[in-house]
Amino acid sequence: MSSPVAAGAAAEVLGAVESLVPTLRENGREAEDNRWIPQDNIDLLDKAGVFRLTVPTRFGGLDVPLADQVAVVSAISRGCASTGWVASAWIQGGWVASLFPDASQEEVFADGTARISGGLAPTATLVPVDGGYVLNGSWGFNTGVRGAHWDFLAAVVPGEDGGYTPVYAMVPVDQLTVADDWHVSAAAGTGSFTTSAEDVFVPKHRVAGAAELVTGTTGDRSNAGLAGRCYGLITYVMAMSAAVFTGAARGAYDAFVERAPGRPIAYTDHADLSAHPLTQIKVATAANRITAAEALTDNFIRALQDRADAGEHPSVADSVRVRGEAGFAVQLVKEAVEALHEVAGASTLLRKEPFQRFHRDILGLSRHGMLTPNTNLELQGRVLLGHEPDTLFL
Known part of the structure; x- marks a missing residue:
């Protein structure tokens, strides 16, 4: 809406x-x-x-x-x-x-804008104290933390019975320590450095239960139940992440098509890469796969918005669908860029060429635990065959 x-x-x-x-x-x-x-x-x-x-x-x-x-x-x-x-x-x-x-x-939101990173793995503890909690722990793969103002961080609150309650804490980045440990072969520019908290006090109002955040039912807020924006945490993350893949695939396609005309194919008599039938087949295949991935994501985004506009939280079936279809969209764009890579020539390996970076970044980001195609397709397949989802990440 x-x-x-x-x-x-x-x-x-x-x-x-x-x-x-x-x-x-x-x-x-x-x-x-x-x-x-x-x-x-x-x-x-x-x-x-x-x-x-x-x-x-x-x-x-x-x-x-x-x-x-x-x-x-x-x-x-x-x-x-x-x-x-x-x-x-x-x-x-x-x-x-x-x-x-x-x-x-x-x-x-005091300044009307915000850059907020997040550590989603509950690799920390929050111990209750007067007025709030004390936070200790660390989070790997904390994308964008070096330029963020705030970090929402997953943790657990230990219970007296030996159990624990999963929560999220909102913490100013300047109260955290950011390690210089992001040395990777893909998506290097994301700056997904490990971030740590040592005895950081977090006021009670900046801690929310994980279950409430996932379902959009956190209390003490004037926008609770606001129709149009209740997308569900997991489905929202999947939709926003899929957008990176379709956009990057378009970028790879642009870079390939721009440099193909008039470029000879090494060790052959072909003087124009764009005139070769195999190149034309690969380009058409890539274009159609990217378009299919975009259409697939557009469909489940529309379904999520329809659900939100009705004031409803996504159902388990919605979540399974989004995870499966987002996973397949990632698979499609991987295949699209691989099709172009097969005929791109060795010169695209030069670091000055944007195509090779798009190629590596797409392959690298597809290793993200929540976005890996096989994991999401297995989940969707389980449910399509009548089994339980067998995961809490819905």
């Missing part, structure tokens, strides 16, 4: 981002070399309004629907997959922050 004002604002942000695609692509090698996206990228996206997309309107944000968020992330990723991955994480963080109590939202 989108108001005319929100629709106009979303279109303005998208237009601004689309004009930045060449710059983001040009900055791709710098992002990889520095293991973190350039400040220029952050500033340009901030000026375009990207980090206001999920900020509630009462704080001066844009609060646009999911499809508009996805379109912006896809456009960013068409320029640079690492920048798209970071932007997606920060936009998601804004949406998650809107699920916290009002007192927390007032702190996080």
Whole structure:
């Protein structure tokens, strides 16, 4: 559900981002070399309004629907997959922050914009103290933390009976320690450094139960039950992450098609790569796979928005569908870029060529535990065959 004002604002942000695609692509090698996206990228996206997309309107944000968020992330990723991955994480963080109590939202959104990273594995403990909790632990793969203002971090609260309660804490990044340990062969620019907390005090209002966040039922907030934005945590993350893959695949396709005409095929008599029938078949195959992945994601995004507009939380069946279809979309774009890679020639291995970076980033990001195609397709297949989902991540 989108108001005319929100629709106009979303279109303005998208237009601004689309004009930045060449710059983001040009900055791709710098992002990889520095293991973190350039400040220029952050500033340009901030000026375009990207980090206001999920900020509630009462704080001066844009609060646009999911499809508009996805379109912006896809456009960013068409320029640079690492920048798209970071932007997606920060936009998601804004949406998650809107699920916290009002007192927390007032702190996080005080400036009308927010860059919020997240550590989703509960590899920390929160011990209750007067007025809140003390947080200790560390989180790996914390995308974008080096440029974030806040971090929402998974932890557990130990119980007296030996059990525990899973929760999320919202913590200012300047209270955390960020290690310089992000040395990877793909998505290097995401700066997904390990982050640690040592005896960090977290006020009670900045801690929310994991079950309540996942279902959008956190209390003490004025936007509780707000129709149009209850997407479900897991399904929302899947949708926003899939946008990075379809956008990056478009970027790879653009880079291939731009350099193909007039390029000879080494050690043959063929003087024009674009004129060879095999190249033409591979390009058509890639284009159709990318289009199919986009159509698949558009369909489940529309279904999630319809459910949200009705004021309903996604069902288990919805979640299984989104995970399976998002996993298949990732598989499709992997195959699309591999098809182009087969005929791209050795010169695309040069680090100055954007195509090789798109190729590596897509393959690397597809190893993300929640996005790996086989894991998601197995889940969907289990349910289609009448079995229980056998996972809590729905």
